Amino acid sequence: MPTSEAEDAKKKVLVAEDNPSVREYFVRSLSLAGYHVGEAIDGQEALDILSHERFDVLVTDIVMPNVDGVALAMKAGQLYPEMRIVMVSGYAQERLRAANLESLVQKIVSKPVSHDELCEAVRSVLSISR
Numbered sequence: 001m002p003t004s005e006a007e008d009a010k011k012k013v014l015v016a017e018d019n020p021s022v023r024e025y026f027v028r029s030l031s032l033a034g035y036h037v038g039e040a041i042d043g044q045e046a047l048d049i050l051s052h053e054r055f056d057v058l059v060t061d062i063v064m065p066n067v068d069g070v071a072l073a074m075k076a077g078q079l080y081p082e083m084r085i086v087m088v089s090g091y092a093q094e095r096l097r098a099a100n101l102e103s104l105v106q107k108i109v110s111k112p113v114s115h116d117e118l119c120e121a122v123r124s125v126l127s128i129s130r
Contacts, residue, residue: 011056012036013122016046016072017088018064022111026059026088029115030122043067050076055083057122062089077104084125088113 013035017023023039030037038055040046044066046058058076062069073085085104090111106125109117 010036011122011126012038012054013057013059014038014040014046014049014055016040016043016058016060016064016069018042018061022061026118029118030059032115033119033122035122043069043072046072047075050080050083054080057084057086057125059086059088059118059122062087073104084128086121086125088118 013030015023015026015030015037017026017039018041020041023041027037027039035057038049038053040049042064043060046060047067050058058073060069060072064072067075069087069089073087076083077085084106086107086109087105088109088111106128107121109121113121
């Protein structure tokens with residue numbers, strides 16, 4: 001059953017993105033849409049945050065230092081199967097790597113991504129039943 005915008009606004013989203021300006025843009029966009037947003041500078045920090053705080057959606061870049069988005073999605077998907085995952089990348093080759101994770105990743109978005117595209121990606125994965 002699809003969620004309403006009011007229900008979505010109560011949802012928590014964790015953004016994992018190593019580029020500070022892109023991370024700030026994602027956090028601001030999702031906050032303006034009404035989501036409660038956490039942020040991580042890479043996949044390792046995201047895993048640390050997820051170990052003590054529950055999130056409904058993970059928005060992760062694919063290419064990051066330490067733990068990349070693919071490794072993060074695999075680990076987070078196993079540990080938190082109820083969490084939805086949106087992957088973002090500006091690299092076509094990396095998007096192909098993420099496509100192999102279709103059982104864990106609900107949406108893959110290409111950079112650059114607009115405010116509306118990002119919010120729609122999060123909204124759409126929240127409507128997917130688990």
